[in-house]
Amino acid sequence: MEAVLRNLAGTAELLAVAGRSGVVEQWDEQTLSRAFDWARYCEHVFTRFHNNPGMRRIMEKQLQLTNQSLQAVFPAYTDVSFSDLSQCQHLLLVGLLSNPELPSSIMKILFDSMSPANTKQSEYQGVSGLCSRIIQCKSACKVLSPLTDVSAVGADAEVQGAMLMEELAALLSQSSEACRAEHFLDSVLQGCDGAAHHFCLVIAAALLTTTNSAAQTASQDFLLDWLQRKPSELQHMCSTLPATLVIDLSKRHLKFRDAYCVVLKNWASDMEYSISDGEWVQTGTNQTSVSFQRLTEHFLALLEACPSLREGVVKELNVLKISDGDFDVRGLSVWGDLLSIINK
Amino acid sequence: MSQLQIQLQQTAEPLLNVQEMQFWLDKAVAWGQADSPDTRKDTCLHLSRLRDFLQQLLTHINNMNSTTETMKTLPFLGQFLGRLCWNPYVTAEATSRRLLFQCLWGLYTEHPGNAVERKANQWIRKVLCQLATEDDDAAAQTLMKHTGVPPEEYHLKVLRKRVALLQQNIGKSCSSLGDINQRCSCDSLLAASEACVPLVTCPEAAPLIGTLLQQPVTCVRAALSEDFLDALSSAYSRYQRLSLEEQAVVSLWYHNLSSLEEAVLRLLECVLTKTGLTMQKLKQRLTESLLPKACAQHCSIFLVVNDIFRSILKQAEGTESVKYLIQIFTSCFLRELDLLQHQTSVPLKALFPQSPQSLLVPLVTLPSEMPQEAWRHHLNWLSGSLQRLTEEEEEGDGDSSSSTRGHHNVFDAWFLLVQCAHWVQAAVQLLVTSGPEDCGPLMWLLTFYHHPTNRGHHRALQLVHAKEAWDHLRSLFSVVARPLPVDRLQSLVTLLSSQPQRPSASPLLILNLLVNFAVFFQQSLSGSTEILQTVVERSGLVDEAACVLSSLELRLNEGSCLSSDANRVHLRIKALQNTITHMCAASSPAEN
Numbered sequence: 001m002e003a004v005l006r007n008l009a010g011t012a013e014l015l016a017v018a019g020r021s022g023v024v025e026q027w028d029e030q031t032l033s034r035a036f037d038w039a040r041y042c043e044h045v046f047t048r049f050h051n052n053p054g055m056r057r058i059m060e061k062q063l064q065l066t067n068q069s070l071q072a073v074f075p076a077y078t079d080v081s082f083s084d085l086s087q088c089q090h091l092l093l094v095g096l097l098s099n100p101e102l103p104s105s106i107m108k109i110l111f112d113s114m115s116p117a118n119t120k121q122s123e124y125q126g127v128s129g130l131c132s133r134i135i136q137c138k139s140a141c142k143v144l145s146p147l148t149d150v151s152a153v154g155a156d157a158e159v160q161g162a163m164l165m166e167e168l169a170a171l172l173s174q175s176s177e178a179c180r181a182e183h184f185l186d187s188v189l190q191g192c193d194g195a196a197h198h199f200c201l202v203i204a205a206a207l208l209t210t211t212n213s214a215a216q217t218a219s220q221d222f223l224l225d226w227l228q229r230k231p232s233e234l235q236h237m238c239s240t241l242p243a244t245l246v247i248d249l250s251k252r253h254l255k256f257r258d259a260y261c262v263v264l265k266n267w268a269s270d271m272e273y274s275i276s277d278g279e280w281v282q283t284g285t286n287q288t289s290v291s292f293q294r295l296t297e298h299f300l301a302l303l304e305a306c307p308s309l310r311e312g313v314v315k316e317l318n319v320l321k322i323s324d325g326d327f328d329v330r331g332l333s334v335w336g337d338l339l340s341i342i343n344k
Numbered sequence: 345m346s347q348l349q350i351q352l353q354q355t356a357e358p359l360l361n362v363q364e365m366q367f368w369l370d371k372a373v374a375w376g377q378a379d380s381p382d383t384r385k386d387t388c389l390h391l392s393r394l395r396d397f398l399q400q401l402l403t404h405i406n407n408m409n410s411t412t413e414t415m416k417t418l419p420f421l422g423q424f425l426g427r428l429c430w431n432p433y434v435t436a437e438a439t440s441r442r443l444l445f446q447c448l449w450g451l452y453t454e455h456p457g458n459a460v461e462r463k464a465n466q467w468i469r470k471v472l473c474q475l476a477t478e479d480d481d482a483a484a485q486t487l488m489k490h491t492g493v494p495p496e497e498y499h500l501k502v503l504r505k506r507v508a509l510l511q512q513n514i515g516k517s518c519s520s521l522g523d524i525n526q527r528c529s530c531d532s533l534l535a536a537s538e539a540c541v542p543l544v545t546c547p548e549a550a551p552l553i554g555t556l557l558q559q560p561v562t563c564v565r566a567a568l569s570e571d572f573l574d575a576l577s578s579a580y581s582r583y584q585r586l587s588l589e590e591q592a593v594v595s596l597w598y599h600n601l602s603s604l605e606e607a608v609l610r611l612l613e614c615v616l617t618k619t620g621l622t623m624q625k626l627k628q629r630l631t632e633s634l635l636p637k638a639c640a641q642h643c644s645i646f647l648v649v650n651d652i653f654r655s656i657l658k659q660a661e662g663t664e665s666v667k668y669l670i671q672i673f674t675s676c677f678l679r680e681l682d683l684l685q686h687q688t689s690v691p692l693k694a695l696f697p698q699s700p701q702s703l704l705v706p707l708v709t710l711p712s713e714m715p716q717e718a719w720r721h722h723l724n725w726l727s728g729s730l731q732r733l734t735e736e737e738e739e740g741d742g743d744s745s746s747s748t749r750g751h752h753n754v755f756d757a758w759f760l761l762v763q764c765a766h767w768v769q770a771a772v773q774l775l776v777t778s779g780p781e782d783c784g785p786l787m788w789l790l791t792f793y794h795h796p797t798n799r800g801h802h803r804a805l806q807l808v809h810a811k812e813a814w815d816h817l818r819s820l821f822s823v824v825a826r827p828l829p830v831d832r833l834q835s836l837v838t839l840l841s842s843q844p845q846r847p848s849a850s851p852l853l854i855l856n857l858l859v860n861f862a863v864f865f866q867q868s869l870s871g872s873t874e875i876l877q878t879v880v881e882r883s884g885l886v887d888e889a890a891c892v893l894s895s896l897e898l899r900l901n902e903g904s905c906l907s908s909d910a911n912r913v914h915l916r917i918k919a920l921q922n923t924i925t926h927m928c929a930a931s932s933p934a935e936n
Contacts, residue, residue, distance in 0.1 A: 043494060050492055086492035090477065097473035100466075104452055111472060113442035131476040132441065137499045139436035140546050144506040146384065147532075147539055155505040159498070160487045167491040184490055191486025198483045 001058075004045060008059055009066040011038045011088065012080045019095025020074045024102050029109055033127045039088040040124070046085040051170050056082055093131070152245050153205045157198065161205025164188065168206075168219040178222075185226050189233065200237040203227065204245050207253060224255040238263045239290055243297070247305045257306060261313070264298055268338060271295075273331045280334055292334075296341045303342065314342065368397055369420055372427040381535075387433040388541040388571055391440065392578070398443035405450035411461050414451060421451070422467065429471055438545035439582070448472070500548070507552045510536055514555055533559060537572040544572075544579040547587040554592030557599065568599060577603035581610070594638040597645055604645060607633060608652050615669050622894040626665075627672050636673060640680035643690055647697075649673075654759055664852055664888070667762050668895065674763040675902075678708065699760040700753060703729060707764040712902070720782065723771050727785035730792060733757050738798060758796040768793045769899060772856050775814060776864040787811055790857075794850040810849040810857075813839050817857055820875055821865045833878060840883035855885055859892040863916055872916075873923050881927060890924045893917055 014035055017023050027035075049055040060082045067079040084091060093110075096102050113132040125133065141155075148155050171181040192199035203223070211217045227234055238246055238260055250257040267290050271280040280292040290298075303310050317339045324333035331337070371394075375387050401421075408414040415421065428434045428444055435441050448468050453461040479485055479495060488498050513532055537556050543549040553576070556568060577600050580593075588596070597604035611633050615626065630636060639646035653670050660666070681690070692704050706726060711719060737754045761768065771786045778786060791807050816836045823829060836858075840851045858879060862872040880889045897917050900910060 046492060083489065083492065087488070087494045090495050094473075094477045097469070097477060100469070104449070104454065107469070107472065108449060110476075111445050113438060113445060131472070132445075134496055134499070135435050135475050136438070136441065136546055137496075137503050137548070139432035139441075140543055140549060141499060141503050141506060142432035143436050143539055143542055144503070144510065144549075146379070146381070147536060148506045148509045155502055155509055156481070156484065158509075159501045159505050160484060162501075163487055163491045163493055163498075188486055188490050191490070192483045195483045202483065202487070 005062045008062055011042045012063060012066045014038055015080060015091055015095055016070045016074055018092055019099055022101040024099055027106055032106055035092060036089060036127050039092045042085045042088040051174060152242055153201055157201035157205045160202045161209060164202060164206045165209055165219055169215045172219055172222060173215060181222060196236055197240050200241055204241055204249060207249055224253055228259050234259055235263055243301055247301055250302060251305055267295055268334050271334050299342060365418060369424050372424055375431055376427050385538060388538055391437060391542060395440050395443060398440060402443055402447050402450060405447055411451050411453050411464050412458060415460060429475060433542045436546060437542040503548050507549055510552050511555045534567055534569055537569040541571050541575045544575045550587040554589055557592045557595035573600040581606045590634055593634055594641055597638055598642050604648055608649055615665050623898040630673055630676055636676035636680045639677045640684050643695060646695060670762050671765040698756045700757050703757060703760060707760055707767060711766055711770045719770055720774060724785045726767060727789040730757055731788060761793055772860045773864055776860050790853055794853040806849045810853060813849060813854045814857060817861045821861050821867050836879055837882045840885060852888060855888055856892055859889055862920055863896060869916060869919055873920060876920060877923055886924060886927050893921050
């Protein structure tokens, strides 16, 4: 345990030196290689202990101490936290590449592109050509994206959805930490601020992953419950995602289907008949703007995909129509107009 | 690189002209401005030419004395390289990426002397740092941070996911059956193959490339982009084996003739340049090359490979290693074909269309497939048939109409013999135990194998010399008393030392006889060893003797030798090989 803490401290110091000190001028290939070995070691440590709160606390404490002493040495030092350790190699790389004292010979090693990697992909391939491989990977992704992003969710969202599910499952498996799972989802939502549509795709992807275990099903359930407590995200999903996705989600998850119904009804109840337009339009400062036509399309699609809903929905709409006066003239009750379209 | 520099010094005109630079700069700008299917296609189309241009640029940069000077001659160079850095099609492909980075490093100055150089340095560092570490996808970053997945791993996952999605889409079969008006999923095949042009060297994309190559061609639209096939083939020739699995390689050869030719030529090069290649290593190399398997799966591939071998032999009929290669290749191919035969049975005629049909089955049959007592009769028949064939050709020499046809016949018959040289080896083995009365046809066959063309009607003379050698060998090996008769030894050595002036039997023919005598003749091991050692040493044909021994061993292992006491023969061969190996070691200590 002490050895691990020492190593963590040592690597934090290494990161600081790599990014801020002129010592890197002395580095050669071996030093570079060893530095990345240490970074990988820290990533392993993170993977092993990040869901172990007791160990995590101890390590965070050690890092705090190290951060303090490093702040004294390096001006404008940014702390390294335990969660940063998951990206230790990346941090090291960023530090090195932004360090103006890094010798060009070291950079050349990192960007060496002599021969294509022929080794098995899961093996560690060494520092030589590290950056070249990263760039190749990122570029290859971009090259293939016009072809693959026609799929409903998109590869990015699928991968991110899988990552989300995995983490959620890990957090939920520690039964005492339900609030941690909630906190996790909230943080992700916050981090995606400004990329709301993409966030919706990720959630959709997460909910559509095929579940092979009880743990996965539990995670999806938790996610659905959480989503229901976030009405604006839910609305956003229902209005901006492609119709097929929303229908798929409704077919897969009862909870989603029901929540979707609620959203649709909320939209409808927000509408007023505009005589000048000759159509129902949305009022209020609702962020999601849905036209009446789209609303009806939503309803029709949902009822087609989930025929068992029809009876209940028709009944409910009828009740609402009656409460509006039970007129059969268009433009007087949004429920009546909806009903007439559905019943065609 | 130094060769290019020498070229530069010799030619006064500069390699780089302004118009070309402008052309590529315009291209780079156009590619960066819009991301449409047309620009993507255009980029993939120009990739290989761009690589050449980058190479030229690199040479130019390296020739300049300083970055300042370079920037004076090419003021837009920085802008150009910068734009290319952000073009994923250029950075995905291994060679263009390498050249691009080398150009950048060419502009880097270790000890900058002025503002231009300092700025260039800074810019280069910044670009490289951004390329490797920058990520503007906020959602991805958030998820990475909260799930503890590092960026490198994340990007790898996304890439693999994209590859898997594409593979799924392509795997869907098409049922439009040639109706060009009906849309089908095969359109995506062309698009996907075009997109893969820069990805031929990316190991992660290998499964996708494999799937593309192995798509059954069921529909008019199911075509792979020509650029894609060219890119694959040139990458395949540059790097030994891309991460393609075996079936994908076979499909590549099936789709693209030049990659197949490349593979065959590479094999030939290996065989011709490596000395001391044992038969086992040759066979191994051949199996590793996947050529026999590929030929068994697609007969069209076999016909192409065969044609290449034919033309090689037509030009240089004597190269022994090539003849060995052809023999082993044919036997490996036929074995692979046998393994597949239950699926489709291809008639031998279709596989060997130019060979004389009457000789086909008799030659392709292996000696191990008939009792040893029948060999002599079979070989006599073969020898007689081939003799008749050559006589027909030679008689028709004066008659112009039939002579060309005759020529082809003899060459084709000889080529078939080379492919099925197991019968030649059987003949040599039998010659060891033959008497003077029945060695005639066997001798003829052996001579024909080594001297197919009867230039100046020398074959009769060659036969005489071969028989002479055989006589010498018989008497030499029959002698029990020691020391060995010097004159007999010497005449043998003389026969083995090639004398190009007078037509003589090929030294290799005689060597073959010698080794077979040493293995099969009823002499003590020590006696045979002594004879072999002495003669080989004096004539200097150590490597060739090792070759013959290893081919004998190969035959034995494959059961074609049919000796009643295979064990004894095996031990004998091993002992002789040891002797030869020691001779190799002794004669060239530097090679140890």
